[in-house]
Amino acid sequence: MGAPVARGEELELHVDSLAYGGNGVARLDGFVVFVRRGLPGDTVRARVTRVKRGFAEAVAEEVLAASADRVEAPCPHFGRCGGCRFQDYAYERQIAAKEAQVRDALVRLGGFAEPPLEPIVPAASQYHYRNKLEYSFTRSADGPSLGFHRAGRWDEVLPVDVCLLTTDAGNRVRDAVQAWAREEKLEAYDQAAQTGYLRHLVLREGRNTGQMLVQLVTAKGRKFEEEYLVEVLRRFPEVRSIHWAVNDTPAEVTTLPTTLLWGEDAIEEEILGLRFRVRPNAFLQTNTEMAETLYEITRAFAGLTGGETVYDLYCGTGTIGLALAAQALTVWGVEISEESVACAIENAELNGITNAAFFAGNVSLALEELRERAGQPDVVVVDPPRAGLAGKALRRMAALEAPRVVYVSCNPTTLASDLALLRDEFGYELLRCRPVDMFPHTPHIESVSLLERRAGVVAP
Template sequence: MRRPPLRAGERRTVEIVGLTHDAQGIARPDGFAVFVPGALPGETVEIVVEAVKASYAVARLARIVRASPERVAPPCPVYGRCGGCQLQPMTYAAQLAFKENAVRDALRRLGGFVDPPVLPIVGMREPWRYRNKAQLAVRRFGRRTEMGYYARKTHTLVPIDDCLLEASSGMAALRAARDAIRALGLPPYDEAHHEGLIRHLVVRTARTGEAMLVVVTNGPHLPDARRLAAAVRRAVPSVVSVVQNINPRRTNVILGEESRVIAGRETIEETLLGVRFRISARSFFQVNPEQTEALYRIVEEMAGLTGWETVIDAYAGVGTIALVLARKAAEVIGLEAVPEAVRDAEENARRNGIENARFLAGAAEDLLARFAEEGKTVDVVVVDPPRKGLDPKAVDAILRLRPRRLVYVSCNPSTLARDARLFAAGGFRLAAARPVDLFPQTVHVETVALFERDVNVI
């Protein structure tokens, strides 16, 4: 086996020739791959080698000798320490090009599509302050209780006062909650020993001006809960809901299964494409409402509804896609595993006067399989699965249902490509894939893909 041409601790000047899927710069000195976080293609950089493996090395960016024309100064004071916003050093145009290429490359390499029909990416007009949800860990940092994000690939807290991706009102609510926790002497969670009380602070905001604060605790008892809620609502009047979520498990999952309203309402309200939605503490809702509307317009267009179709919306959340599509379909059936989200979806349908949408609680793969076994006639299936993509049972069920069209909303190009290969093998043609930038400054990209059934395949 060839000996690596680098050693740990070595300082070297290299050329960056590409980017990985998670935006690490790639150099190839002597043909050997070196990954350099923070470096951009076309740059000459000085690196310090930190680790050497058999087939690659990881290095720290020490100095930029010649910068890329696409490089900009990151405006965030904790860039490089926080685990997010990997693309901040790139112009927004370069970010969009990177994401569009990531979708195309995944469909080629992993999906087996020689010339995938990837349409131009849909970007944002203003790619900052777009998030309507923030989830910050609460930990002891030195002698103070702090809130923040974790450093990349660690559980080391990076304290923050502000995040430039989050709505300003949401960050104000989080700061008020942190200050109240300090003043009341509520102990932060100790992850190593599974002790302490306050695990996370979660805030949700809406364009209606409403906000919800969720205090995630390590047990059911929250001393001074009403005083905490009152302090937050006094400081930030837009907070109309303060909720305690109880999560006593040793887990990286942020929210537990039980929630209690401390003050105000159980939900906040948002509007997408003229449809009103009720959102509770554990309900899934897209974090970028402006781009979500763009995404749903694409879903609606790809579904090609004429008013006569039966549509299944799998992973329906609070019914956002289902209720948008119901305006142009005969019937929409939403499938969702979280019971609270199903209740919100049903209430959202009622509040909007939509009578041709119904929602079922249960795992999407199980409900799809049941429909397939019953021989149900379905014209369009829409899926919006988590990052792991579709369960094989769900893929099999959709192939047996044989809808005319399948609209796949994906947050992970790799699992989209994997599943696209399966659908192509099962008689569906990948007609189009449109990337949408729901997460500017990060490596994440959403894609809406349209699959059409080959009518010649039985």
């Protein structure tokens, strides 16, 4: 039997809930329609954009009856900018929806009938919380402009006058670079035509140190006066590091080798009393304030007493492992990014931590060698990318037979499937799961889970 809707058809729908990813969930005679820009409680007129066998996707063209939980979005660019999805949804309802999505994933995908889910931790700040932003250059009547991709579009950039997720300093530096680009009559890159020069601006801030790193990304060629750009940026006392990167490929990427134009090669951030050096391509949680909360929960779940050997997998710049080191015997970190590992080693030295070591390598390939070197782990902390611990990495981690695993996740769907496999095939019991809202007004959800291995279980 075919779907009861067709692409391009307009429907009147009542939105019941939010799906993971941010779309509203409506039903038409039992058939699920995911509605972009639809909030729970809304009745909308929606246009169908995609039809699959078991569901359809639509975009709300008009709100016919607004949800009682709709609020006024403070950002002048909201609705057109693709950065925030829920500034118009009351914050207490946002976090309730995120907690429900984690629960739903554990029940429906993980098969945990009564998951040990603890209340979500709300964000300490709903705005101005990001320590990193990536802007794209675009062409406008006034010359090069900086902004973000329009909602639902990869090929169109919306110029912005202000972003409420960054700081006042971040907004001022972005405006100064935009004014510099116009003064120098440089041309913004056109992604569709693959012509032009200026591509991206990346700003990273040490929120607890007041330091800022600026990275300009251009197409190939040295078409600007480096000294003048440095002069413009040095007017801001926060700017401590200025980098230039060249992207000569069609791909829109900013993780590139850089040339230091001025200042230190890295800035510093402070988390839980520790100092961390941050280079252009090193990973750091984007919300410093809530990263401290996330790491405190991780430390509590790890339950260290001072005698444990801890593996920190996907360790990034070592933030989690170094936060655990004072309560552990040894910490051993593995991360595929050599730049991040270099930062982790430097961060250990910076903080005088001598019981932590970090290595560059693929987690799925490095564990056997790590166990030979470090010995059997008592606790494994894992913070994988959004795709989770798929395949060999999960099985080889589980084969370590660590008594305790702390899983930091940024994706409840992959978390649920990974936890189910750890339960069913390796005897790990889920004891606790705590969602943490790191990114208000977006669909993203972090969580920390504690697993313990049942005695007598033989790994396959």
